[in-house]
Amino acid sequence: MTRSLDSRPAAGPSTATPTGLRQRLADLRGPAVAPHPLDARALAALAANPGCHRRALLDGAGIDKGALARALGSPATFGQSQFAFVRGNAFEARVKGDGGAELIRLLRERLGEGSHEPGPDPAPAPDLSAVGPEGRAARTALALRDATAAGRWTLLDHPLLALPVAGTPVYLEPDAVVVHPDGSWTVVEIKSFAMIDGAADTSKVGAAARQAAVYALALEDVAGRLPMPSGPGDDEDGVARPLGHENNPGSGPGAHTRADDPATVADRTQGRQHDDTGPARPLALPEDSHATAPHPAGADGAARSHPDDAPVSGRTRAARVRHHILLVCPKDFSNLPAAELVDVRKQLATTRRQLARLTRVEDIAAALPPDTTFDLRLADDGRTATRPAAELATAVESVGAAYAPECLAACELAFHCRARAREAGAVETLGRGVRGELGALTTVGSVLSAALGETGDPADPTVAALRRAAALRAEALAGCGTGPGAGGAS
Incomplete structure (x- = not known):
């Protein structure tokens, strides 16, 4: 579906060369316009509406839909306040303090009996800094490989993961990933909404589960191609396998055709200067979120581990991604953390299926008139669009949309698309x-x-x-x- 991290040639013909596609997407953005990055929230929304060619093209080309909506006169009204950002960052820093010891304690508490003791030393936090997103993603892959082979609790703070989507790589940054001593990986999602008496807002929990499923899917992509040190119990080829790989060849939304090996990419960045440095209680979930409740409690009241989360026997160090993510929220009305395990297997299956159905970006771009561009022609202040709104609307309408009322909570162009649909x-x-x-x-x-x-x-x-x-x-x-x-x- 896209080019992944090894150097093998593409398995089949493509409608556009990588260089030609990149140039075409750059033309759609406009000269000297940097691509607007996607995040997991946008990707989850994209997967929820795979029939919308407009969103697929704009997101694939890295076009700022918020700025585009403002230029069209239909600005989006949703978003997060500055106060929420500050509060969320402060809570996240508290949770990750002391080398992630509190996070690991919460995770072990939710897993219940059978989880490994963290040991006397705090979990090591690898340095994931590198030049550019490609280098950071490669450094993350190497850190995951090393932590899996080490057999210790390890916290990766804001790792960067690459996931192929609609013919282009998307870089995702989860709050944290915990590597277990048995070699498995758990996605950690930290949210600022409160968990009161063990329950949280159902719609927010569902959104967090869908977002975390995207991270888990990206981790499965890494696990499926990451070379691991050979050892007793590993597969014969020494390659890490995501959970369920034996029944589902390949990983991610499509088969990989080419990518640079993580070790090779990281080696290329080595010489560069870095430019950035109790008892289980069910969590209330939305009925339509497909997120299942945390692990059931045993007779002693302790949380029982799910079969998928059972430790790997022997000395196996093949990586696998756990299908239960750790959701961490403020407890009641305090700033103390509370956590629950949320099963995201259904969200994973849905996201994987929807991403596989996404039309390739180059196919959508090829159907447009050659002179189509979404360039806002910003003024010298870098914020004011000088391109006429009518001309910009014509360019936007040249790409088909699939509007639904759900878009109002997920897409910056929803108000424009709704107005056109009503007309x-x-x-x-x-x-x-x-x-x-x-x-x-x-x-x-x-x-x-x-x-x-x-x-x-x-x-x-x-x-x-x-x-x-x-x-x-x-x-x-x-x-x-x-x-x-x-x-x-x-």
Whole structure:
């Protein structure tokens, strides 16, 4: 699906060379415009709406959708306040203090019996700094390999992971990753919303689970290609396997075609100067989030480990990604941390399937007119767009969108897309469920016309249902004296 971290040639023909694709995406952004990076939250939203070519292209090209929406006159209204940022950063620093000892304690407490003692020394925190995202991702891969082989509790603070998405690599930065003594890896997601009496806001927990699933998917991608030191119990080829690899060849949203080996990439960066330095209680989860509750409690009240989280027997050091992430939140109304394990296997499966269905960015770009660009032509202040909004709107409308009301909470262009959908009378504005029920009737006008008997095939079940509903409504209004012909308002 994309180029990964080894030097093997691509397995099949591509519609565009890597150089040609990069140049095309740069042309779409505009001259001298740096690409806007994706994060896991945006990626989870992208995977939730795989049919939207507009978002796939804009995200793949690294275009700032927030700035684009402002230039179009439909700015997004969601986001995080500065106070929330400061509070979240302070809480994260507290949780990660003392070499991550508190995080490891919380994780061991949730795992219950059978987890390894952390030892007298704090978990070592590897230096993950390197030049550029490619170097940081390679350094992270090497740190994961070394920590897995060492067989100790190790905390990786803000590692950088690369995940191929729609033909381009996306760099993701989880809050932390913990390497267990048995060689397994756990994603840690630290949030600033409170966990009161062991329960948290269901929608926020669901969003955190979907976001963490993206990180876990990226870790599976690393585990699937990372060379590990050979040892008793390892696979014959000495390559780390993600959990379930034996039944699901390959990892990530698509098979890898080429990438630089992590060790090689890290070696290239060595000579460069670095430019950056108790009892288990169920956590309330949203019914539609597909996140399952934490581990059930045993007879003694201690949390029982999930079978997938059981320690690897013998001296095996093949890496695997645990499917239970550690969600850390403030406890009650204090700044003390509380944690729960959240099963993200369903989110993983959903994200993997949706990313595999994403249309390749080069295919979408190839269908555009050659002179299409989303360049805002910023003024000297670097913030004010000078390009006419009508011209910019024409460029945006040249890429198909798949609007749904859920976009309002996840995409910066949602208000623009909603306005266009309303102008066209599209039934998508009423929700995906309504759109699916209406079949071939794609506009509000055609739905009303079919319901009133003006158009439509009476043999069509959708048309018949609409006419039946219209008749029932008219009968109910007539009985209340408010229907047509009853002297009241219709």
